Amino acid sequence: MTEAMIRTEGLTRHFTVKKQTVEAVRGLDLEVRAGELVALLGPNGAGKSTTLRMLTTLLAPTAGTARVAGRDVTTDPRGVRHRIGYVGQGNGAAHSQRGRDELISQGRAYGLDRAAARDRAAELIASLDLEAVADRTVSSLSGGQRRRLDIAMGLIHAPDLLFLDEPSTGLDPQNRAALAGHITALRERHATTVVLTTHYLDEADQLAERVIVIDHGRVIADDTPERLKAEHAGDRIVLTFDHERDAARAAGERLGVLGDARIEQSGSRVVIEADGGARLVPKLLRGLDDADITVAAVEVARPTLDDVFLNLTGRSLREASKEGK
Ligand SMILES: Nc1ncnc2c1ncn2[C@@H]1O[C@H](COP(=O)(O)OP(=O)(O)OP(=O)(O)O)[C@@H](O)[C@H]1O
Numbered sequence: 001m002t003e004a005m006i007r008t009e010g011l012t013r014h015f016t017v018k019k020q021t022v023e024a025v026r027g028l029d030l031e032v033r034a035g036e037l038v039a040l041l042g043p044n045g046a047g048k049s050t051t052l053r054m055l056t057t058l059l060a061p062t063a064g065t066a067r068v069a070g071r072d073v074t075t076d077p078r079g080v081r082h083r084i085g086y087v088g089q090g091n092g093a094a095h096s097q098r099g100r101d102e103l104i105s106q107g108r109a110y111g112l113d114r115a116a117a118r119d120r121a122a123e124l125i126a127s128l129d130l131e132a133v134a135d136r137t138v139s140s141l142s143g144g145q146r147r148r149l150d151i152a153m154g155l156i157h158a159p160d161l162l163f164l165d166e167p168s169t170g171l172d173p174q175n176r177a178a179l180a181g182h183i184t185a186l187r188e189r190h191a192t193t194v195v196l197t198t199h200y201l202d203e204a205d206q207l208a209e210r211v212i213v214i215d216h217g218r219v220i221a222d223d224t225p226e227r228l229k230a231e232h233a234g235d236r237i238v239l240t241f242d243h244e245r246d247a248a249r250a251a252g253e254r255l256g257v258l259g260d261a262r263i264e265q266s267g268s269r270v271v272i273e274a275d276g277g278a279r280l281v282p283k284l285l286r287g288l289d290d291a292d293i294t295v296a297a298v299e300v301a302r303p304t305l306d307d308v309f310l311n312l313t314g315r316s317l318r319e320a321s322k323e324g325k
Helices: 048-055 077-083 099-109 114-127 143-154 173-190 201-207 225-232 244-252 254-258 277-290 305-313 317-324
Strands: 006-017 020-032 037-041 063-068 084-087 161-165 193-198 210-215 218-223 235-241 262-266 269-274 295-301
Touching (some): 006 048, 020 048, 020 218, 037 048, 037 173, 037 201, 048 063, 048 161, 077 084, 084 143, 099 114, 099 143, 114 143, 143 173, 173 193, 173 201, 193 201, 210 225, 210 305, 218 225, 218 305, 225 305, 244 269, 269 277, 277 295, 305 317
Parallel strands (some): 037 193, 037 210, 161 193
Antiparallel strands (some): 006 020, 006 063, 210 218, 235 295, 262 269
């Protein structure tokens, strides 16, 4: 069996702030296999960046061990650094340089000769769609272009493993979607293992094959987005009635056909949380029809990762993020 790309045991980091101990990361046991695209998802202050900074050797663990790309972060940090790429939060190239030159210098810093650095820069410029802007100074690039340049910098030495800390924070939805497309394409082309952090739920959902949910420095769930949603949250059927009394009757009488599904009425709406929502709808509508209750609208909403987080912690990820700030 090949060695895991990342393996941590009891990885822990404490900070001391005004004589108080902050347990940023508390005993993380992680395994990431070669080729995976993993998102660490959690609210502000959950410990995602601290984890990434330990895995990339920027921060020493307080306790525990981590092997990254076959090297130990504590005993061989240089070995780790040579095998990984890291794009931090809003790091970025020197602003007065042209993007292409930045990439070439970065390649040289990693030991490529000039010709190899130039070729590699050209390849990344093409695959990250930077041709039109590579010869402009970095300071003149848009947020999305600069973020793509940052990613190219992290990939210059063709690492097997790339860490991206909140790659799309601050980008508009269109640029976020484009960046997600580039990350997926890079992975398909080079089989790079990618570990990224995000607090965009839809991004984790669409981009990652595996989502590790972190809260208060611990892993609270770890699975594919589909399985997380299937296991921790049901579909939601939203029924809207013309009158509140119809909603009350529907909630009170007829919806018993749904067994133990969670039913909530608010005003003229009834929300039912149940697995396989779409399949239940015909039965539900027949039951309501039999009872002479007229439904104005019916809608089936698939669960989101926010519902998963809510069911696991009792807090919405959006609310939890605000409280962590
Ligand atoms: N250098 C530091 N000194 C003191 N406390 C720190 C330091 N770095 C992080 N922390 C604390 O550790 C906890 C985890 O922070 P971390 O940045 O890892 O969270 P995060 O999940 O990456 O959040 P965000 O989404 O806001 O980046 C927080 O309580 C934070 O205040």
